[in-house]
Amino acid sequence: TEGSRIWLEFDGVYRMSRYWLNGKQIAEHPSGTTMLRLDITEHLKSGSNMLVVSVDPRLQEGWWYDGGGINRHVRMVVVPEIHVTPDGVFVRSTIPDPKDGITAPATIHVDTTVANTTKKAAKLEVRHAIVAADGSIAQTSHKTMKLAPGEDYVKQTFKLPDARLWSCERPELYTLRTTIALNGKPVDEVENT
Numbered sequence: 001t002e003g004s005r006i007w008l009e010f011d012g013v014y015r016m017s018r019y020w021l022n023g024k025q026i027a028e029h030p031s032g033t034t035m036l037r038l039d040i041t042e043h044l045k046s047g048s049n050m051l052v053v054s055v056d057p058r059l060q061e062g063w064w065y066d067g068g069g070i071n072r073h074v075r076m077v078v079v080p081e082i083h084v085t086p087d088g089v090f091v092r093s094t095i096p097d098p099k100d101g102i103t104a105p106a107t108i109h110v111d112t113t114v115a116n117t118t119k120k121a122a123k124l125e126v127r128h129a130i131v132a133a134d135g136s137i138a139q140t141s142h143k144t145m146k147l148a149p150g151e152d153y154v155k156q157t158f159k160l161p162d163a164r165l166w167s168c169e170r171p172e173l174y175t176l177r178t179t180i181a182l183n184g185k186p187v188d189e190v191e192n193t
Contacts, residue, residue, distance in 0.1 A: 004078050005117055006044065007086070010036045012072030013055055020052040032057070037086055081117045082124060083188040084178055085151060088113035091176050091192055098165060106163035108139075112154045112178055116147045123147075126154045127179040132164070133172040 010017075014032030018025060021043045029036045057068030077086075090111040098104045108130060116122055127142040139158045164172050173193050180188040 003081055005039060005041045005081060005083070007077040007079070008038045008040055008051070009075045009077060010038075010053075010070065010072070011074070013053065013070050014057055014068050016056040018054045020054075022049055080180075080187045082122055082147070082180060082182060083115055083117075084180060084190045085113040085115045088115075089176065089178050089190055089192050093163070095163070095165070101165060101167065102170065103162045103164055106160045108158040108160060108176075110156045110158070110176065110178075112156075113151055114147060114154060114180060115151045116149050119149055121146055121148045122182060125181040125184075126156075127177075127181060128156055128158070129177045129179075130158060130160065131175040131177055133174070138163075138174065 010029075012033055013029065013036070015030070016032075017029045017036070019027040019029075019038060021040055022045060024043065026040065026043050027036070027038050053070065055068045055070075091108065093106050093108050095104050095106045110128055112126055112128075114124070114126060123144070123146050125142055125144045128140065129137050130139045132138045139160055141156045141158055143154055143156060145152070145154065163174075164170065166173060176192045178190045178192070179186050
């Protein structure tokens with residue numbers, strides 16, 4: 001897709017895997033239990049493409065697994081050229097005093113990494129919304145910025161004066177929705193529970 005980045009994500013390929021796209025080796029990954037993400041955008045050609053994956057499970061074999069091959073999920077991910085990087089949202093909360101253990105004031109800290117894979121700077125807006133378990137918006141924030149080609153961090157902080165705290169008796173979770181907008185139009189969105 002024109003104007004997009006395309007990744008392949010392999011959750012597990014056992015072991016010593018090598019990857020060829022259209023006859024050219026593009027990667028190798030010695031581990032059999034860790035995820036591999038390949039940005040294949042620059043290696044694709046118009047029309048049909050052929051991916052070949054080879055494995056050699058004999059190397060550094062452990063007693064715990066005798067097989068070999070693609071043994072976990074594989075995904076093709078298509079994102080716009082300006083997007084939240086993979087695993088690019090880190091969210092943490094601080095609750096100085098949990099009070100009654102049901103509701104308490106909380107501060108939510110969000111670090112977002114945004115990638116601009118174009119060749120020019122772009123003016124964009126990073127929007128965050130904290131969504132409560134019932135679907136209502138508990139808090140929002142946005143930051144407008146100019147992003148040069150490459151990556152940049154966006155740090156934002158939210159106050160939730162009456163955050164509903166998670167417990168075994170009340171297992172309510174919030175969701176953080178991160179949206180990247182260009183010229184007011186959303187181009188990428190990521191959710192973190």
